[in-house]
Amino acid sequence: MNVSDAVGERVLAMFSRGLHVVEIDMDTPLLDYGLDSVRSVELVIELEREFDxxxxxxxxxxLHTAREVIACVLAKTAHDRRAGAGARA
Known part of the structure; x- marks a missing residue:
């Protein structure tokens, strides 16, 4: 399993739990699953903690869909990995 698959699975599981749905479609707007502003803030905080x-x-x-959330997390974690590698060089 590559990094993007692992991140995607973790994000989808987090949103599935948080929105109380069995399965999240990557391209369905999260609002369609009942995401409101309070739950949105909670999930962002959870993402920040989970992925540092x-x-x-x-x-x-x-961030309107799971695909966009996953892309954001991947971009931020990749940036952190590159920044860390540069600091050690």
Whole structure:
């Protein structure tokens, strides 16, 4: 399993639990699953803790589907890995 698959599975599981649905479609708007502003904030905080990343309010407002959330997490974790590798070089 590659990093993106593992991240995707973790994000989908988190959203499935958080939204109380069995399965999350990658391209269905999260609002269609009943995501409200309070639960959105809770899930962003959970993502930040789970992946040790920071997501700004502006970034969070642009994340409408699971695919977008996963892409954001992957981009931020890849950036952190590159920054860490540069610090050790």
């Amino acid at each position: 990343i920071a997501i700004t309010d502006e970034e969070a407002a642009q």
